[in-house]
Amino acid sequence: xxxxxxxxxxxxxxxxxxxxxxxxxxxxxxxxxxxxxxxxxxxxxxxxxxxxxxxxxxxxxxxxxxxxxxxxxxxxxxxxxxxxxxxxxxxxxxxxxxxxxxxxxxxxxxxxxxxxxxxxxxxxxxxxxxxxxxxxxxxxxxxxxxxxxxxxxxxxxxxxxxxxxxxxxxxxxxxxxxxxxxxxxxxxxxxxxxxxxxxxxxxxxxxxxxxxxxxxxxxxxxxxxxxxxxxxxxxxxxxxxxxxxxxxxxxxxxxxxxxxxxxxxxxxxxxxxxxxxxxxxxxxxxxxxxxxxxxx
Numbered sequence: 001x002x003x004x005x006x007x008x009x010x011x012x013x014x015x016x017x018x019x020x021x022x023x024x025x026x027x028x029x030x031x032x033x034x035x036x037x038x039x040x041x042x043x044x045x046x047x048x049x050x051x052x053x054x055x056x057x058x059x060x061x062x063x064x065x066x067x068x069x070x071x072x073x074x075x076x077x078x079x080x081x082x083x084x085x086x087x088x089x090x091x092x093x094x095x096x097x098x099x100x101x102x103x104x105x106x107x108x109x110x111x112x113x114x115x116x117x118x119x120x121x122x123x124x125x126x127x128x129x130x131x132x133x134x135x136x137x138x139x140x141x142x143x144x145x146x147x148x149x150x151x152x153x154x155x156x157x158x159x160x161x162x163x164x165x166x167x168x169x170x171x172x173x174x175x176x177x178x179x180x181x182x183x184x185x186x187x188x189x190x191x192x193x194x195x196x197x198x199x200x201x202x203x204x205x206x207x208x209x210x211x212x213x214x215x216x217x218x219x220x221x222x223x224x225x226x227x228x229x230x231x232x233x234x235x236x237x238x239x240x241x242x243x244x245x246x247x248x249x250x251x252x253x254x255x256x257x258x259x260x261x262x263x264x265x266x267x268x269x270x271x272x273x274x275x276x277x278x279x280x281x282x283x284x285x286x287x288x289x290x291x292x293x294x295x296x
Contacts, residue, residue: 003085010131013088015158016183016193023141023188027076031143032187034070035212038103042210046106055109059201065229066100073102074243076141077216078251083189085192086218089137097254098136099123099217099228102143105151107204112151114202116180120195122215128168136219138259140191143212149185150211153191154180155199166196186189187265188225218254231255244288245280260284 010017023031039062045052053060067074076082077100087093105112120128123136146152160179165221168296176198183191193199204211219226234240244252258264265285274282281287 002081003088003190004071004191005088006158006243008085008089011137011192011194012135013158016125016155016181016191016199018189018191019184020185020186022190023079025188025196025268026077026246027072028188030072031076031214032212034068035102035104035143036128037069038064038102039212042106045210046208049106049108052109053259054107056156057110059105059112059114061100061110061112062106064102064104065234065237067237067243068102071239071240071242071246073214074239074247076143076214076249078254080166081255082139082141082190082216083250085252086137089129089192090135090218090220092220092243094221095218095254096221096227096256097216098219098226099215101214101215103211103215105204105211105222107207112201112203113173114200115173116156116176116198116200118166118196118198121169121241122165123195123228126225128194130166132194134220134223134226135196136180136217138193138195138217139215140183140193141214141216142185142187142191143214144210145187146189146211146213148182148184149204150184150209151202152182152211153192154202155183155197158179158197161198164198171198205208209243222248241277243276249284258285260286267287 004024007019024118033040040052048074066077077097088094119138128135156179160176217228225235244257253259257288270282270285270287274280
């Protein structure tokens with residue numbers, strides 16, 4: 001669904017917003033099925049948690065970075081309504097997708113409680129502007145139902161924290177527990193928030209519960225002090241080539257792919273990119289016909 005303007009406005013006023021029913025049912029169902037190519041199914045994990053000791057190493061042990069083995073997951077990061085929301089939030093079509101993650105949590109694997117913190121420390125090398133210019137749009141797309149029992153993210157409305165200098169990035173445990181709002185919702189919902197908002201991860205309140213989310217972040221192109229992942233470093237990972245082949249030119253552009261009409265494209269680059277990405281349609285970039293697959 002297209003995110004309403006009032007929800008994007010709420011991000012600036014309150015610091016965050018939640019929209020239910022964001023992903024369509026087909027996209028959500030396919031992405032949920034594809035999760036098990038990356039993570040153990042909850043029933044398998046809880047049947048024998050000792051078989052998956054990696055999830056007990058840290059709160060962040062369930063993080064996996066883009067790309068993923070299945071297009072069903074990769075396409076969530078470039079969902080058309082997500083791109084539309086980022087363009088309207090950042091007030092430009094010149095945007096970068098600078099981070100995509102999957103995050104799985106399993107009840108009992110580890111204590112997931114956190115103190116409240118601001119995310120900007122590993123999203124920018126400086127600090128956000130207090131006048132809300134030059135923001136970054138950070139998102140959590142829920143791929144499972146999240147209730148109060150499922151370790152929801154808990155965010156503090158900006159009205160409660162406006163007097164705290166932006167240079168302070170975290171609080172002592174419990175300071176804002178009475179003011180925090182639990183981000184709950186059915187699978188397919190989206191949380192959008194700003195990097196200066198105090199929030200935290202919380203622990204599960206019942207056994208045999210799990211939570212799966214996809215964090216996706218956007219910024220305006222050219223703001224060099226913002227970012228997180230370097231996409232050229234991810235191109236050797238399984239799923240990258242398939243994702244680039246499946247994407248539209250607009251979707252590829254989010255990762256820094258040269259757009260149609262860019263001086264980068266000539267006969268040589270068209271030919272060699274076609275060799276690197278078998279099956280890709282380079283006609284928007286100047287190729288006469290869709291690229292042929294590499295000969296056997």
